[in-house]
Amino acid sequence: MNTISIIPFDELYAKDFxxxxxxWLETFFYVEPHDEEVLSQAKSYIIDKGGHIFFAKQNDTIVGTxxxxxxxxxxxxxxxxxxxxKLRGQKIGQQLLQYCLDFxxxxxxxxxxxxxxxxLENAIYIYEKYGFVEIPIETDNPYARGDIKMELILDKLDR
Structure with a gap:
């Protein structure tokens, strides 16, 4: 069986990220200049600023992030x-999402x-299933492609 393990950021996988x-961006939208900058310098933009990156690994292959x-x-x-x-639709994204919620x-x-x-109707459906709710989106949101903003208040998950 090809089980998925979720692992934390390692510079070794920066290119996979x-x-x-x-x-994904080229398939569904387009790459914005800010995307290129953040994705090519993930450690300095995300990790070094207190963020986290996780990878879904199957055998020796990174299959999601x-x-x-x-x-x-x-x-x-x-x-x-x-x-x-080739692995979309196999709930890897949901495993990553659940891992992030637990973390x-x-x-x-x-x-x-x-x-x-x-x-992205399927993605929004999954976010709602996990408890995210739509909130007003700011006019100057960070993504030109973004037309919905959602939040999940974490202490509500324990009630």
Whole structure:
């Protein structure tokens, strides 16, 4: 059986983080200059600023990734989630999402935010299934492609 293990950031996999996300962006949208900058310098933009990157690994292959980007103390953006095209639909993204929720709870984060696009109906359905709710999106949101903002207040998960 090809089980998936979730592992933390390692510079060894920085190219996988970049490649998976660029492929996803080119498939569904386009690569914005800010994307290129963050993805090519993930350690300095995400890890060094208090964020986290996780990888889904199957055997010796990185098959998916996700980031928790620090916004402020206790508040992180769930971002940069991507899965190898040939493995989409196998719930790897949901495993990464669940891992992030569990991690956020153990770290006592207050809430997670995310930006998405309404055309990604399956993704939005999954976010809602995990408890995210839509909130107003700022007019100057960080992503030109973003047309929906969602949040998950983490202490509500324990009630």
């Amino acid at each position: 970049y490649d998976l996300n660029i492929e 996700v980031a928790l980007i620090k916004i402020e103390d206790g508040v992180f953006e769930l971002s940069k989630m991507a899965v190898l095209p 956020a709870k153990t770290q006592k984060f207050e809430k997670l935010l995310l930006y998405s696009n309404r055309k």
